[in-house]
Amino acid sequence: MVDLSEYAPILLFLAVALVLSCAFVFLPMGVSRLTGTHNPSAEKLSEYECGFPAFEDSRSQFDVRFYLVAILFIIFDLEAAFLFPWAVSLDQTGWVGWSSMMIFLVILTVGFIYEWKMGALEWE
Template sequence: MSAIASEYLPVLLFFAVGIAFALIFVSAPIAVSALTGTAKPEAVKLSEYESGFPAFSDARAKFDVQFYLVAILFIVFDLEAAFLFPWAVSLHWGGESAWWAMMEFLGELAIGLVYAWKVGALEWE
């Protein structure tokens, strides 16, 4: 074996093992799913879950976007909570400027909530 081939042997071995693991992790779940019969559709699987409209209908059909508006509002206020907890824990390091920055952030979110409430984005029909 030449010196260059012996230097690249670990790289090629690493590449071969990576390809083998990738094929195993892709093909094994597909094979298990086919063998266990999880691909068989049932009435419960085909029913509406969260979106409120049938899963298999015409793609060009009109549907209500109210669900998506509520979901976006949920994400916004969920992110608010995600920002609020670390801020509260580290408030003593930020000082007064951190306090006013968070109050501005909460004020902007409150204005957004009032606006969404006024335009009726929270009303479910």
């Protein structure tokens, strides 16, 4: 027979997390509905983050430059994620770790220069 009482703290943690997350999401929305005035206007509903109107058709095409910038961001974000553990463990990896990271950085730099020369970072 399996003793399920060992799972009680985990279930309690999940229940508290569920209650708190629901409270943090729905409580502010409810309070704002009760205390504020809900008066949407054309100015309030206008686009303010991206600068161009929202698409009515979900299948409309984006410019490829959005994707290129996103890919470049992911690449350099991963580079930063690789540099920190490498710097922390450099005394253990020695020259082999240092040279492999320099090869990685050279390849990344060559890729960045290629993207720059191809015009992926230029906006009209």
